[in-house]
Amino acid sequence: MEIKLEEIFQDKIDQEIKIEPRDWMPEKYRKTLLRQISQHAHSEIVGMLPEGNWITRAPNLRRKVALLAKVQDEAGHGLYLYSAAETLGMSRDEMLEELHSGKAKYSSIFNYPTLTWADMGAIGWLVDGAAIMNQVPLCRTSYGPYARAMVRVCKEESFHQRQGYEIMLTLTKGSEAQKAMAQDALNRWWWPSISMFGPNDDNSPNSAQSMKWKIKRFSNDELRQKFVDVTVAQAELLGLTIPDKDLKWNEERGHYDFGAINWDEFFQVVAGNGPCNKQRLKARVDAWENGAWVREAATAYAEKREAKANNQIEAA
């Protein structure tokens, strides 16, 4: 019986038919997706913090409004994704509990500090840019609610990417101090950004299964290469130098070669030892704990209202 179901399931996937919440699915498929989508949702809301750090200090009113709206978009992405993940049988509160306890992960990139205004440009350009590379294929991922959430998310991410690039462009056209600020931001965000695609393919144990289930459509290394290839040209246009002395065009491969990623650092950050892991997690936990009385009151009030309405119905 189980085997038959699994065959039907794989058959649907092979035919590009979306899997929906009520459909039968292997437990491991459900778990893999739940982990991936909730991680993705956590990344959106933790990702609000490094950029949120600059809202009150944005250099002019236009930028302030754009940054606020961007960070708000990320909150919206978190909402869509938590809703998609909930269809797999875990509540948002349970997912948040896993985030707060440190059990659930989020994208490591958000464990780096935002030191200057140029970081708002670099994050939009590189981090949202890398996110798009990852996410565009996810619009066709096999699980229906996830794919549909990603369609909405991707539209906004590409807007964020252009906005970030435009911040960088303005800086590189500005004073020497502004140009230096832009280069410094690129120096600090480049390696964490290309690490965002995850470990190399030969060191990524779950990838093959995810590809077979069409949760993933491209490998980590394929996506990373694609990102490097498009970003090099963009950096040139800005007149900025990518901080990698091994970066050069490989005629034979038709791609850029690039230097080795410091995976020790990557795994240290994943393990909780990045420069801001503790602060990011604390900010989320504080927000949640300080908000507890608000959520409790909202629930109590809603219950009171409902009881009142029921009484009125009974009385009538």
Next chain:
Amino acid sequence: MAETKDILIDYVLHLADNSMILGQRNAEWCGHGPVLEQDIALTNITLDLIGEARSLYQYAAELKGGDSTEDSMAFLRDVTQYRNTLLLEQNNTDWAYTITRQFFYDVFHYYLQEALINSSDERLKEIAKKTIKESTYHVKWSSEWMIRLGDGTEVSHLKMQNALNALWEYTGEFFIPSTSEMEMQEKGIGADLNALSIKWRSKVEEILKEATLSIPESSFQQKGGKTGMHSEHMGYILADMQYMQRAYPRAEW
């Protein structure tokens, strides 16, 4: 003539600074709200407030002429030149203070727009027409939260009553007219603050009653923001907000 223009600029800046400073305060919440949906809702309000402030700063900059811009208005005036009321610069403290501060302002802001829709100044009239749609929603949102938290749990009731007690003394300043407000009202440009005060009081009482909250007995009211006599908070707000413009004069961003 020049003097009338200066008074108008002062008035427009007062209107702008109110929404700007509250927006700046609210923006501190972004990413830290008690629940994701409300983080988004408060940010929406913040975006409206800063959007309105920008329209007003642009108007003030045009009136002022020279190389004034919306940004020079917001980023290059110092504490004593700011004209917002004291309420709006108060610390966020917690969600109870934030909601209460927002509610007091929203009710005032709504009735203010209602008056400014009939302003003899075309530009203010246009801005008010857009703003009133937004503040209609703001009042609804903060009123609902006043009621929900006031009449929620014992804890939330206490927190709300404390916030109300602490912030009440900053509400009277809305209705104590500055020289420019008096002059603008006489000219049919500004709002009649007496009439506004009656409407404000009645709406606030209505909502507080439903929220099972009570107005504190002490009737003493602080004032000073409108004439540049701010609290010590204001220097920090501006230090934060103006840092980039001060550190990199005349740069484009």
